[in-house]
Amino acid sequence: MASFEVIGGKPLKGEIVPQGAKNEALQILCAVLLTDEQVTISNIPDIRDVNKLIELLRDMGVKVGKLSNDTYRFQADDVHLDYLDTPEFVAQAGALRGSVMILGPMLARFGKCQLPKPGGDKIGRRPMDTHFLGLEKLGGKLTLEGNDFYRINTEGRLRGAYMLLDEASVTGTANIVMGAVLAEGTTTIYNAACEPYLQQLCKILVRMGAKINGIGSNLLTIEGVERLGGTEHRMLPDMIEIGSFIGLAAMTGSEITIKDCQIPELGLIPDTFRKLGIQLEFRGDDIFVPAQDHYEIATYLDGSILTISDHTWPGLTPDLLSVLLVVATQAKGTVLIHQKMFESRLFFVDKLIDMGAQIILCDPHRATVIGLDKRTQLHGITMTSPDIRAGVALLIAALSANGRSVIENVEQIDRGYQNIDKRLTALGAQIRRL
Ligand SMILES: CC(=O)N[C@H]1[C@@H](OP(=O)(O)OP(=O)(O)OC[C@H]2O[C@@H](n3ccc(=O)[nH]c3=O)[C@H](O)[C@@H]2O)O[C@H](CO)[C@@H](O)[C@@H]1O
Numbered sequence: 040m041a042s043f044e045v046i047g048g049k050p051l052k053g054e055i056v057p058q059g060a061k062n063e064a065l066q067i068l069c070a071v072l073l074t075d076e077q078v079t080i081s082n083i084p085d086i087r088d089v090n091k092l093i094e095l096l097r098d099m100g101v102k103v104g105k106l107s108n109d110t111y112r113f114q115a116d117d118v119h120l121d122y123l124d125t126p127e128f129v130a131q132a133g134a135l136r137g138s139v140m141i142l143g144p145m146l147a148r149f150g151k152c153q154l155p156k157p158g159g160d161k162i163g164r165r166p167m168d169t170h171f172l173g174l175e176k177l178g179g180k181l182t183l184e185g186n187d188f189y190r191i192n193t194e195g196r197l198r199g200a201y202m203l204l205d206e207a208s209v210t211g212t213a214n215i216v217m218g219a220v221l222a223e224g225t226t227t228i229y230n231a232a233c234e235p236y237l238q239q240l241c242k243i244l245v246r247m248g249a250k251i252n253g254i255g256s257n258l259l260t261i262e263g264v265e266r267l268g269g270t271e272h273r274m275l276p277d278m279i280e281i282g283s284f285i286g287l288a289a290m291t292g293s294e295i296t297i298k299d300c301q302i303p304e305l306g307l308i309p310d311t312f313r314k315l316g317i318q319l320e321f322r323g324d325d326i327f328v329p330a331q332d333h334y335e336i337a338t339y340l341d342g343s344i345l346t347i348s349d350h351t352w353p354g355l356t357p358d359l360l361s362v363l364l365v366v367a368t369q370a371k372g373t374v375l376i377h378q379k380m381f382e383s384r385l386f387f388v389d390k391l392i393d394m395g396a397q398i399i400l401c402d403p404h405r406a407t408v409i410g411l412d413k414r415t416q417l418h419g420i421t422m423t424s425p426d427i428r429a430g431v432a433l434l435i436a437a438l439s440a441n442g443r444s445v446i447e448n449v450e451q452i453d454r455g456y457q458n459i460d461k462r463l464t465a466l467g468a469q470i471r472r473l
């Protein structure tokens with residue numbers, strides 16, 4: 040287990056370029072399985088989860104060529120279906136969440152797929168039901184082995200169908216869309232997830248020859264085609280990383296410019312930080328965060344305490360609530376952070392309380408943060424990173440804190456943040472990988 044030693048309390052300064060989006064990359068990489076032609080993808084982040092998925096595709100027989108640091112060419116013209124029966128495949132696929140999105144493309148193109156329960160953050164129940172409800176509507180037959188191994192197959196081509204999803208699952212929608220693009224006839228998906236990465240997936244599929252209407256809405260209509268071809272695609276910047284940098288700047292009183300953010304794709308993220316009193320300036324496509332000694336949390340119009348909660352897109356992503364919570368600990372005012380989607384994502388507040396933050400964990404979903412208004416600094420401690428976003432939130436806390444902190448299990452952070460220690464050190468942070 041690797042750790043970060045952090046000496047906190049120093050303001051940072053400078054420019055930082057966000058990496059390509061982790062959760063987009065996981066969707067787009069799975070889409071290469073839908074064609075035997077070449078697909079070239081750029082702005083791929085160099086992070087653990089993405090590298091693991093690329094390795095998995097390679098071991099499944101996909102030809103993978105690295106054209107530059109962030110650009111790869113893939114060709115799935117000789118997929119080894121037998122590899123799915125090996126213990127190596129089971130271990131690899133079970134090690135990350137993104138592998139779940141091979142289900143749709145494999146079922147559509149080869150008529151079968153199998154998968155262990157996927158990995159990813161342990162942040163509460165993460166049901167797979169929507170994935171299979173949708174794929175079964177398209178004609179897939181699911182066999183469950185125990186509670187944690189799924190096999191799905193179909194005789195002949197998948198067939199288009201109408202479906203109203205029970206929840207707007209992001210990876211579930213991605214799987215169903217990738218099944219439907221090669222199905223016979225029309226598929227209508229209502230209550231589809233529609234966040235920017237899903238839109239990016241639909242756009243690459245359209246460039247590959249798919250027929251998809253309603254992109255960006257929760258009603259997708261897909262006219263199946265017989266085959267898809269090659270294309271090129273560039274990943275968006277990672278909106279969660281952008282939000283993490285905004286939070287880092289505010290919490291450490293730093294002046295930071297975040298470059299090339301594709302601001303129109305950020306949805307509610309900038310305004311949510313503004314509700315915490317953080318000043319942001321859009322300079323072209325860059326976000327400039329000035330050094331601020333204080334920031335004050337807004338109240339509702341009637342003066343009552345603000346709630347910040349997650350919601351399916353275009354609501355606020357759940358993946359930024361840990362960062363928003365940590366930033367609130369040094370604001371002036373009080374906020375209720377309500378994590379609706381996941382039930383085990385707020386327990387990391389114990390570590391912040393140990394560092395001196397004023398937080399009441401009301402229940403697994405809700406925490407009230409009473410900001411310290413920078414009257415007292417947090418103090419450094421030794422802590423373990425429980426999941427990717429809590430990990431980065433703790434890193435931000437440690438960088439703002441007085442003294443030395445050690446964050447253990449930073450592999451969790453490495454899952455989604457490219458070279459974070461080196462990139463923040465370039466801004467003046469004191470972080471050492473142990
Ligand atoms: C690899 C990847 O892309 N992971 C992201 C993906 O995970 P993932 O696709 O696994 O998450 P889902 O969208 O399926 O669901 C997330 C959680 O929210 C619940 N839920 C979902 C939709 C809904 O309408 N109501 C509801 O309660 C689900 O039961 C689940 O507990 O989307 C999540 C939600 O944005 C993000 O946190 C993850 O980072």
Ligand SMILES: C=C(OP(=O)(O)O)C(=O)O
Nearest residue numbers: 136137159160358427428
């Ligand atoms: C929860 C996340 O990732 P995963 O779905 O890969 O566990 C995340 O990116 O915040």
